[in-house]
Amino acid sequence: MRTLYYIVTSALVRGLIGQGITAFVVYQGMVSLRNALGYDTTQGVYDEPSGVMAALISVIGFLLAAGVFTDWLKWIGGEDPPLKHGAQGRPEWTRYINVDVNHKVIGIQYGIASMVILLLGGLLAIIFRLELAMPGLQFLDGDAYNTLFSAHGIIMIVSIFSGIAAMINYLGPVMIGASDMSFPRLNAFSYWVSIPAATVLLSALVVGGWDTGWVAYPTHSTTTTMLGVQMFLLGFYINGFSSIASGLNMVVTTVYMRAKGMSYFRMPIFVWAAVSASILQATITQTVGLALTMVVAQRALGLEFFTPVTDPALIELGFPGGDPTLYQHLFWFYSHPAVYVWILPGLGVISELLPVFTRKPLFGYKWIALSSVGIALVGSIVWAHHMFTSGMPVTWKIPFMISTLFVAIPTGVKFFSWVATIWEGKMRFDTPMLFVLGAISVFLLGGLSGPILGTIATDMHLHDSYFVVGHFHATIFGGFVFPFFAAIYYWWPKATGKMYSEALGKLHFWIMVPGFWVMSLTQMRTGVLGMRRRIADYGPDLGIADEQALITVATLAIGWSILIMLYNLIVSLRSQEEAVPNPWGSRSPEFMSPSPLPEFNFDGPIQVIGEPYDYGLDDSTYVVPASAAGD
Amino acid sequence: MGSRTRHFAIITVLIAVSTVVVYFLINLYLFERPFGASAEASQIETMFQAHFILMGFLFAIIVVPLGYAIVVFRQKEGDDTDAPHIHGNTTLEIVWTIIPVLIVVGFAIWGSFFYWDLVSANEGEVEIRVQGYKWDWTFYYPEHSVPGEPPRQDQTLVVETGQPVVLTMQANDVIHAFWVPQFRVKQDVVPYNIAIRSDNGDRQVIDLSFANPNYEEAAEAFNYSPQEVRIIPDQPGVYRLRCAEICGTQHWAMLANVIVLDTDDYQAWVNGELTLPADPNFANGTPDTEGYYLDELKAFCDEQEFSGVNCESEY
Numbered sequence: 042m043r044t045l046y047y048i049v050t051s052a053l054v055r056g057l058i059g060q061g062i063t064a065f066v067v068y069q070g071m072v073s074l075r076n077a078l079g080y081d082t083t084q085g086v087y088d089e090p091s092g093v094m095a096a097l098i099s100v101i102g103f104l105l106a107a108g109v110f111t112d113w114l115k116w117i118g119g120e121d122p123p124l125k126h127g128a129q130g131r132p133e134w135t136r137y138i139n140v141d142v143n144h145k146v147i148g149i150q151y152g153i154a155s156m157v158i159l160l161l162g163g164l165l166a167i168i169f170r171l172e173l174a175m176p177g178l179q180f181l182d183g184d185a186y187n188t189l190f191s192a193h194g195i196i197m198i199v200s201i202f203s204g205i206a207a208m209i210n211y212l213g214p215v216m217i218g219a220s221d222m223s224f225p226r227l228n229a230f231s232y233w234v235s236i237p238a239a240t241v242l243l244s245a246l247v248v249g250g251w252d253t254g255w256v257a258y259p260t261h262s263t264t265t266t267m268l269g270v271q272m273f274l275l276g277f278y279i280n281g282f283s284s285i286a287s288g289l290n291m292v293v294t295t296v297y298m299r300a301k302g303m304s305y306f307r308m309p310i311f312v313w314a315a316v317s318a319s320i321l322q323a324t325i326t327q328t329v330g331l332a333l334t335m336v337v338a339q340r341a342l343g344l345e346f347f348t349p350v351t352d353p354a355l356i357e358l359g360f361p362g363g364d365p366t367l368y369q370h371l372f373w374f375y376s377h378p379a380v381y382v383w384i385l386p387g388l389g390v391i392s393e394l395l396p397v398f399t400r401k402p403l404f405g406y407k408w409i410a411l412s413s414v415g416i417a418l419v420g421s422i423v424w425a426h427h428m429f430t431s432g433m434p435v436t437w438k439i440p441f442m443i444s445t446l447f448v449a450i451p452t453g454v455k456f457f458s459w460v461a462t463i464w465e466g467k468m469r470f471d472t473p474m475l476f477v478l479g480a481i482s483v484f485l486l487g488g489l490s491g492p493i494l495g496t497i498a499t500d501m502h503l504h505d506s507y508f509v510v511g512h513f514h515a516t517i518f519g520g521f522v523f524p525f526f527a528a529i530y531y532w533w534p535k536a537t538g539k540m541y542s543e544a545l546g547k548l549h550f551w552i553m554v555p556g557f558w559v560m561s562l563t564q565m566r567t568g569v570l571g572m573r574r575r576i577a578d579y580g581p582d583l584g585i586a587d588e589q590a591l592i593t594v595a596t597l598a599i600g601w602s603i604l605i606m607l608y609n610l611i612v613s614l615r616s617q618e619e620a621v622p623n624p625w626g627s628r629s630p631e632f633m634s635p636s637p638l639p640e641f642n643f644d645g646p647i648q649v650i651g652e653p654y655d656y657g658l659d660d661s662t663y664v665v666p667a668s669a670a671g672d
Numbered sequence: 673m674g675s676r677t678r679h680f681a682i683i684t685v686l687i688a689v690s691t692v693v694v695y696f697l698i699n700l701y702l703f704e705r706p707f708g709a710s711a712e713a714s715q716i717e718t719m720f721q722a723h724f725i726l727m728g729f730l731f732a733i734i735v736v737p738l739g740y741a742i743v744v745f746r747q748k749e750g751d752d753t754d755a756p757h758i759h760g761n762t763t764l765e766i767v768w769t770i771i772p773v774l775i776v777v778g779f780a781i782w783g784s785f786f787y788w789d790l791v792s793a794n795e796g797e798v799e800i801r802v803q804g805y806k807w808d809w810t811f812y813y814p815e816h817s818v819p820g821e822p823p824r825q826d827q828t829l830v831v832e833t834g835q836p837v838v839l840t841m842q843a844n845d846v847i848h849a850f851w852v853p854q855f856r857v858k859q860d861v862v863p864y865n866i867a868i869r870s871d872n873g874d875r876q877v878i879d880l881s882f883a884n885p886n887y888e889e890a891a892e893a894f895n896y897s898p899q900e901v902r903i904i905p906d907q908p909g910v911y912r913l914r915c916a917e918i919c920g921t922q923h924w925a926m927l928a929n930v931i932v933l934d935t936d937d938y939q940a941w942v943n944g945e946l947t948l949p950a951d952p953n954f955a956n957g958t959p960d961t962e963g964y965y966l967d968e969l970k971a972f973c974d975e976q977e978f979s980g981v982n983c984e985s986e987y
């Protein structure tokens with residue numbers, strides 16, 4: 042009974058109710074207003090301009106009802122509210138469903154959100170993979186299929202954003218010896234704004250779905266009659282606020298909150314990756330926001346940004362007509378580097394865990410650190426490689442081919458440095474390390490299938506084929522999913538104080554890694570043979586039915602293995618056994634503190650007196666309590 | 673021989689062997705290409721081969737040392753000590769930065785010329801106009817049309833062996849993409865709609881559709897350049913054009929037959945003496961696998977004596 046009370050009065054539930062009520066009221070108000078003005082509001086599943094307005098304002102409704110703005114509103118009113126810490130007299134678990142400013146609570150909130158959303162996105166994939174297991178349409182029609190793959194794409198992207206935010210939030214501050222982020226309230230805002238963004242996005246499935254993929258190219262996205270497209274665009278758009286705010290927060294935190302002696306080149310390597318990703322997030326998200334806004338506006342207000350040349354009625358009014366390719370530039374200017382936002386933290390996890398499990402220093406720390414920055418920089422000037430077959434002039438394509446190939450250099454530095462770290466390392470095969478090895482192998486598949494897409498001549502065949510699907514799934518599983526799972530296993534005892542079952546962890550690994558290899562390589566194979574992406578049926582004439590069935594089987598295996606992981610983790614929470622503070626023998630600051638970490642991470646300030654990865658060197662210490670440093 | 677040298681000697685041999693094995697695996701099985709039916713396909717094949725060799729080598733150079741280290745250096749039972757304290761080697765880092773830079777620069781230069789060559793005009797090419805719309809394709813043949821009259825059109829793309837073709841493309845509604853896997857070329861097809869111009873402040877509305885009998889003048893007047901792709905078909909057979917850009921409900925079904933014919937057969941088709949197999953069609957409420965009309969395709973292939981892989985229905 043008490044539990045129910047705590048849930049019903051939580052920020053999460055209040056927010057959702059607030060959002061629902063706001064959406065309803067604004068929608069009804071807008072419809073009546075538009076009716077009064079003589080507009081026809083009966084077209085489609087809902088009235089589009091009213092729906093857009095309702096969705097946007099509903100986000101504010103959520104945030105107000107959840108109490109995310111409370112402190113800021115008090116500020117405006119002249120008060121100076123203190124930061125609230127702890128569960129406010131409620132049980133500890135309620136912190137995760139209430140607005141909390143502690144970076145570790147927020148990290149775990151993101152982590153839970155990421156896993157829940159991942160399961161949903163995975164479920165959608167399994168549904169359409171079952172459809173694709175055989176040629177012919179079995180149980181989905183074109184629209185249902187299109188909705189499913191479009192939703193799978195964007196839902197997974199939201200899950201990834203939550204996942205990297207989970208890692209960056211939980212680990213970032215503690216790794217640099219700080220007690221929290223620079224802007225704890227802004228940090229809470231970043232998390233909480235992503236929840237109403239997700240509900241708006243998911244509402245797209247309820248109001249008819251949409252068929253544009255996550256890229257939403259005009260003129261298809263500006264003309265499709267599947268009205269879920271608006272909610273998808275808005276959900277995507279609103280999620281951008283979360284990215285920008287959390288990116289800024291992490292950059293500022295790293296610059297200003299480092300412990301004494303924690304110079305940039307003595308930070309744990311994950312922080313370098315996290316900061317590179319954060320700089321990207323904070324600076325590129327705006328262009329996709331612009332692109333999405335323009336599509337929303339074209340649909341809802343009739344501003345013809347992307348219609349190649351307009352209809353006679355608009356010409357009479359003096360509109361000169363727009364350019365559908367412009368959208369692709371704006372979109373990919375963000376969406377290519379966004380991929381690096383998703384994978385850089387994961388690559389950071391790989392670099393972070395390798396020394397611990399090989400008992401050897403990280404080979405070429407500075408090179409790895411700077412290669413993250415290099416990837417972020419080069420990755421920002423390659424966007425048009427997504428447009429090698431578009432209407433773009435040839436003279437534009439060639440410079441983008443050249444810049445794209447250069448991404449191989451910093452990526453190569455990372456791979457070679459990892460191999461050199463492992464060479465002569467006394468490797469231990471605990472579950473987190475297995476997932477790191479899985480990540481390297483899978484990211485290698487993604488990396489090696491990249492250059493062939495980077496040269497235009499070969500890309501002409503492979504572009505928009507299933508080869509690309511295989512390629513980016515390998516990149517994202519290798520650069521995000523596997524490292525994220527490695528991170529979950531690795532920091533689980535730190536975050537929860539409990540140890541999971543190694544046997545189940547290994548089972549998860551031995552199903553998921555081979556499953557993924559089979560899935561991704563077979564996807565690439567069918568793509569070379571002529572399978573297009575985003576199709577509900579490939580027909581019997583391509584001769585790829587067996588391969589498609591195999592992909593489906595592999596997908597199911599991956600799905601099951603993830604359920605094993607969740608079972609393993611949830612069961613471990615009930616275990617009586619306490620995990621030791623430093624189960625892996627790490628030198629990192631977070632392992633110097635008890636598990637789970639105390640509210641302010643360390644008992645007192647810490648100080649850095651040595652190098653982070655000096656494994657194999659006697660008497661070398663990385664961090665000590667500042668009181669013991671003696672100066 | 674010191675143990676370090678021995679390790680390096682072993683992995684060098686293993687890398688060489690794996691490179692070859694992985695290359696053959698990729699080339700012969702994993703990334704098997706569809707039958708090549710155009711001069712471009714053979715040309716691009718060279719670049720596929722270069723990439724496959726590179727893939728084999730890069731795969732080996734990472735996976736072999738990784739696997740070797742896992743097997744040989746792993747923690748031994750009862751050994752709880754740390755590994756040797758090696759924290760980097762600047763020479764090595766520079767080497768594995770410079771060598772990839774050279775490879776990348778090589779690929780960039782080669783790839784640029786290669787692509788430029790691929791898209792440059794071929795001598796004596798004829799134009800065929802391709803129009804994509806939800807969810808089908810129409811082909812216009814200006815060569816076989818009478819000026820001022822509606823252009824000759826067909827639902828099937830018919831081309832002649834050895835005759836260079838420039839395919840100009842436009843879409844009626846949303847972006848589609850032209851892809852014939854056997855030709856190895858792909859090109860987005862972008863909507864044109866209606867064009868306007870303001871000379872002396874006057875605004876004109878002109879139809880730039882390929883279906884317009886006065887298309888040429890209109891295109892010239894408005895400086896309209898549709899997307900284009902060039903091919904020299906060189907293997908008679910029946911292939912399929914597949915829309916490669918998501919375009920809505922029936923995107924998956926946006927197919928057309930592509931038929932490459934010898935000069936004699938091509939002339940017969942021009943003169944209206946050759947019956948083509950049915951265009952794939954999913955609109956008649958037929959169960960969808962029937963809409964691919966594979967039997968018709970096969971019958972046509974048998975009649976024309978196209979062998980094996982030249983005919984998609986042979987699968």
Ligand SMILES: [Cu+2]
Binds near residue numbers: 376377380423424426
């Ligand atoms: Cu990209």
Ligand SMILES: [Cu+2]
Binds near residue numbers: 916917926
């Ligand atoms: Cu299409």
